[in-house]
Amino acid sequence: MHQAVSNPSAPAAFNVWRGTLAGASASLIGIGLARFAYTPLLPAIIGAHWFPASTAAYLGAANLGGYLAGALFAGAMARAAKPATVLRAMMLLATLAFVACAMPVSFLWFFVWRFASGLSGGALMVLAAPTILAHVPAARRGFASGGIFTGIGLGIAASGTIVPILLRQGLTATWLGLAVVSLLLTAVAWNGWPGHGAPAHAQAPSRFEHAKAYPRAKLRALFAEYGLNAVGLVPHMIFLVDYVARGLGRGVEAGAEFWVLYGIGAIVGPLVAGHLADRAGFGRALRVAYLVQAAAVAIPAAGFFGTPGLLVSAVLVGAFTPGIVPLVLGRVNELLAHHPSAVKDAWSRATTSFAVMQAVAAYGLSFVFSSSGGNYLVLFAIGAAALVLALSVDLFSALRAK
Known part of the structure; x- marks a missing residue:
């Protein structure tokens, strides 16, 4: 019987629980916070005279435009770099966007960073779950994917609970508070992504499988x-x-x-x-x-x-x-x-x-x-x-x- 220690260069077995937590953190940042937290922030942004109502509405559209761009170009990003590298970069980009939005420098500044937050969300949505589920046995994929996308629900819940509490400290403090949460979640997920090895449960496809239409x-x-x-x-x-x-x-x-x-x-x-x-x-x-x-x-x-x-x-x-x-x-x-x-x-x-x-x-x-x-x-x-x-x-x- 071969022992695992006989090959120190072999990739470590993928931890499904840790991977699911990483995916949940990604969906919480990219969709739960980057998109849904803006809903309760919008009246406060208008009320604080950061931007007029007509202009602030376009900032919501900027996030959606970025989301589409992220969804469309996520595959290209993953081909240019390792998926884990792209995922870490996108979570950091979302965190940086929260920090940047704490300062209403100009409409263009805010628009660019809201677009960037949407871009990170689209890329995280496309890449996070497939990257993890490729290493999860088929019988557990329902559980794992459900756990990953629970992050979206947590973000929706946070939009009606945590954000109003943060707003008591002011808009700048709220954006920075979201940045801190995002940075902590990025740290939690950092080492949870799959490594270089092929999925442990993967099998080489047969000729019949290759012939499937x-x-x-x-x-x-x-x-x-x-x-x-x-x-x-x-x-x-x-x-x-x-x-x-x-x-x-x-x-x-x-x-x-x-x-x-x-x-x-x-x-x-x-x-x-x-x-x-x-x-x-x-x-x-x-x-x-x-x-x-x-x-x-x-x-x-x-x-x-x-x-x-x-x-x-x-x-x-x-x-x-x-x-x-x-x-x-x-x-x-x-x-x-x-x-x-x-x-x-x-x-x-x-x-x-x-x-x-x-x-x-x-x-x-x-x-x-x-x-x-x-x-x-x-x-x-x-x-x-x-x-x-x-x-x-x-x-x-x-x-x-x-």
Whole structure:
């Protein structure tokens, strides 16, 4: 029997728990803080006269533009340098962007650094999970991916809890506080990324496996479904709090309570979704997710179940805001089981599809809301219809394959 010490140059076995923690730290920085923490900061930025309301809105768009760029060019960055090096650099870039935003030097200065924070978020979203999951046995990928994307939910929850507390010390202190949190998370993740060795569970593909056709049609259907899912999430992400506060006349505090429930759902959602995928498979779990989301988004539109129905709707949609991510990534891995080198590119395309459709839906639904005289219910109806369409595309793709 050979002992591990007989070959000191062999790479150490990958620690799944440590890798999952590194991935969760990356998603917490790149998406949870860099994107969602800006939402409660925006009124404070306007109130402190850093930027006028019309200008501050463009700074949110800068982050989204950077996110798209990061998603598109993450693959090129990973080819130019080791994935672990790129991931560390992107986490440091996000941290530096928080520090830079503590000083309102000019609109251009702020725009560039908000773009940089989005760039880091897009790259981290595309690279972190596939880099880790390539070293995780298939039977544990649901758990690992769920743990990785829990970081997004933690960021959503932090946006409604930690940021308001930091704001009591002023805007500059808040940005620097976010930078400190980001730097600590970067340190936690620093040595958690996989090394040079091939995945311990990897096996050399057989000739039969090499001969497997590339599943282009199924991937295109998945990209379309993921984009439609993004549309379905937008009504709650943007309008839920306003609907409760102004649409139902319950006030800002009641709206904030629903956002806290949304955040609680976002924390547990990825873990529950990952567990479901480990039990049922990613394909089946995705169909369940589309169906549950469609029902949850439709509850406000239909006016069913009153306040309890709204509470359930907020928690479920909050859960799937980050919870849908590990399911789609897992499905990409399933479809490309015999083409592992194509996973990162496919995941980049899926992430881009989600980001583009989310942006289009945000602007489109805002236009619908304005044109309809402030009709919230039609927004939730559109979101539910998009999710039903996503389920239909998935079922049609499965039938076509058979």
